[in-house]
Amino acid sequence: MKLYRYLALSFLTAALCLPVASVQAKTVIEVAHTHKETHPDHLAMLAFKDYVEKHAGNDYEVQIYPDNKAGSNEQVIELLRSGSVQFMVISTSNLEQYNKKYALFSIPYLFSSEENYEKFITDPAVLEDLGAKNEEDGFTPLSAFTSGSRSFYAKSPINTPEDLKGKTFRVQTGRTNREMMSFFDSNYVTISFGEVYSALEKGLIDGAENNELALVEQKHGEFCKYYSYDHHQMVPDLLVGSSVFLYSIPHKDFDIFKQAAIEAQKVEFSLWKEKIQQAKKKAQQMGVKFKEVNVDDFRNTVSAVHEHILKSRPEIKELYDKAIALDSGKAAKK
Numbered sequence: 001m002k003l004y005r006y007l008a009l010s011f012l013t014a015a016l017c018l019p020v021a022s023v024q025a026k027t028v029i030e031v032a033h034t035h036k037e038t039h040p041d042h043l044a045m046l047a048f049k050d051y052v053e054k055h056a057g058n059d060y061e062v063q064i065y066p067d068n069k070a071g072s073n074e075q076v077i078e079l080l081r082s083g084s085v086q087f088m089v090i091s092t093s094n095l096e097q098y099n100k101k102y103a104l105f106s107i108p109y110l111f112s113s114e115e116n117y118e119k120f121i122t123d124p125a126v127l128e129d130l131g132a133k134n135e136e137d138g139f140t141p142l143s144a145f146t147s148g149s150r151s152f153y154a155k156s157p158i159n160t161p162e163d164l165k166g167k168t169f170r171v172q173t174g175r176t177n178r179e180m181m182s183f184f185d186s187n188y189v190t191i192s193f194g195e196v197y198s199a200l201e202k203g204l205i206d207g208a209e210n211n212e213l214a215l216v217e218q219k220h221g222e223f224c225k226y227y228s229y230d231h232h233q234m235v236p237d238l239l240v241g242s243s244v245f246l247y248s249i250p251h252k253d254f255d256i257f258k259q260a261a262i263e264a265q266k267v268e269f270s271l272w273k274e275k276i277q278q279a280k281k282k283a284q285q286m287g288v289k290f291k292e293v294n295v296d297d298f299r300n301t302v303s304a305v306h307e308h309i310l311k312s313r314p315e316i317k318e319l320y321d322k323a324i325a326l327d328s329g330k331a332a333k334k
Contacts, residue, residue, distance in 0.1 A: 026058070026059060026060060026061045027059060027060050027061070028060075028061050028063055029052065029060050029061065029062045029063065029086045029087065030063055030065065030070070030084075030085045030086055030087070031045055031048070031049070031062060031063065031064045031065065031085075031086065031087040031088065031089075032064075032065045032066075032069070032070035032071070032076045032079075032080075032085055032087075032088045032089075033045065033064075033065075033066055033088060033089035033090070033237075034066075034067065034068050034072070034073055034192075034193050034194060035066060035067065035089075035217070036066065036067055036217045036218075037066050037067065038217060039066075039213060039217060039275075040145070040267070040268045040271040040272050040275050041089050041145055041237055041268060042064070042066045043267055043268070043271055044089075044145060044239075044264040044265065044267040044268035044271075045064050045066075045089065045239075045264060046064070046267075047260075047263050047264050047266075047267040048062070048087075048239070048260045048261065048263065048264040049062035049064060049260075051256075051259065051260035051263045051264075052256060052257065052260045055256050055259075055260075056253060056256050059253070060253075067194075068192075068193075068194045070085060070088075072192040072193075072194060073088075073090050073091070073094045073173075073192065073193070074094065074173065074192060076088050076090075077090060077094060077095075077098075077139070080138070080139055080240070080241075080242045081098075081137075081138030081139060081242065081243075081244070082138075082242075082244065083242050083244030083245050083248075085242065086241060086242050086245045087142075087239065087240065087241050087242070087257075088239075088240060089145065089237050089238070089239050089240075090237065090238060090240060091147075091172055091235055091236070091237055091238075092104075092105040092106070092235055092236055092237075092238060093105070093106050093172035093173055093174040093176070093177060093235055094172065094173050094174065095137075095139070095238070095240075096174045096175065096176060097173070097174070097175075098137050098138065098139075099130070099133060099137050100313045100315045100316060101129070101130055101315055101316050101319060102130065103174065103175070103176045103309065103313055103316055104316045104319050104320055104323065105233070105234070105235045105236060106172070106174050106176035106177050106180070106233060106235060107176060107233075107305065107306060107309055107320070108180050108232045108233055108299070108302045108305055109231075109232065109233075109298075109299045109302070109303075110233075110234070110320075110323055110324075110327070111234050111323065111327050112327055113327075114146070114148065114149060114234065116326055116327045117146075117149075117234040118146055118269070119326060120322075120323055120326050120327075121144035121146070121236045122144065122265070126319065126322070127141045127142070127143070127144065129318070129319055130319075134243045135243050135247070137243065138242070138243055138244070139240040139241065139242060139243055140240060140241045140242075140243050140246055141238045141239070141240050142238075142239050142240065142241055142257070142258055142261035142262075143238070143239045143261035143262055143264060143265040144236040144237070144238050144239075144265065145236055145237040145238070145239065145264075145265060145268040145269075145272075146236065146268065146269055146272050147211060147234075147235060147236055147237050147272075148211040148212075148234070148272060148276060149211065149231040149232075149233065149234050150209050150210055150211060150231075150232060150233040150234070150235060151209060151210075151211075151227060151228055151229050151230050151231055151232065152164065152169065152207060152208075152209045152227075152228055152230055152232070153207050153208060153209070153210070153214075153215065153220065153221075153224040153226060153227040153228070153288075154167065154169070154206050154207025154208075154224050154226055155200075155206055155207060155223060155224055155225065155226070156206070156226060157226045157228075157289075157291070158207075158226060158228040158230075158291075158293070159228070159291070159293060160293070160294070160297055161184060161297055161298050161301040164184045164185070164186040165184070165185045165186060166185075166186070166187070167186055167187065167206040167207065168186070168187040168188065168189060168204070168205045168206050169181065169186060169187070169188055169189075169205060169206060169207050169208055169209060170188070170189050170190070170191055170196050170199060170205050170207075170208040170209075171188045171189075171190060171208075171209060172190065172235070173190045174190075176305075176309060177190070178190070179305060179308065179309065180232070180233075180302055180305055183301060183302040183304065183305050184301060184302060189204070189205060193218070196208055196214075196218065196220060197218055197219055197220060197222075200220060200222075200223040200224065201223065207224050208220060208224070209232070209233075211276065212227065212276050212279045212280050212283060213275065213276065213279045215227065215279065215282075215283040215286070215288055216279045216282045216283055216286070217279070221283045221286040221287075221288045222286065224288070225287050225288050225289060226288070226289055226291065227283070227288055227289070227290050227291070228290075228291050228293045229290065229291065229292050229293060229295075230293055230295060230298040231295055232298060232302070239261045239264055239265070241257060241261075
């Protein structure tokens, strides 16, 4: 009898000493992006992490992999589509190969102001439309980050569209970007974001196009001393979730991740303009010269792209019309 009591007490003691994780292990959520840890996108994802762990910390632990640590966008999107990575922040340019609707944002001069552009990307109906085939796409858009406007920067001045001719620029992945550059009569490469610095250093490209943060955070301003405000595109980064993962969790958990994405969006928007001004000052200290150019000259050079893209991608026509209506002030009143 004493032996049985001893064994019973031993088993009870051992059970009480087991860590809680062995009873209910947390699900590790991997989040990836290509930006530095000072970038608004990363700070937004910290807010995402805080929200999830505050509201579901017993079930989930969020781990963030910035600065290409999980791989390039091209690599990570495949991991996300398979469910190996649960969330990522990625430009719509990288998504158009999976769903042509995402090509909408690569159309040059779609919006006349950042205000109109931001109204459009924060419209829940727009994300709902983009994500209509999320199971087939393998990813689900949850919120959009502004990312400002994109302009050209180079090792030599860009004053008119003529200054782009014959030069080689890095552009984002996507057929629409390649078509835009052909209308500018310029050469292009579509290397990953993390490879641009090396390509500039080796003289493989003459410049690139992005917002001002790239000059400082990615150090492109070490080689490109001329940034011209042609504002040719406004392309959002999207916080997307793996459809495989999102379809596998309870609805209440999905609601938590969705709200966390909205909180992340608020943080990114609130930080963006301040970060841009800080980057511009640092870039000027690096010797970068910023120039306002005649935007109409650039717009007119690629105006035919709109009709060309709409003919080749009829899937985007409805969203295109909605964007044009909003930008012209003719959007339907709700």
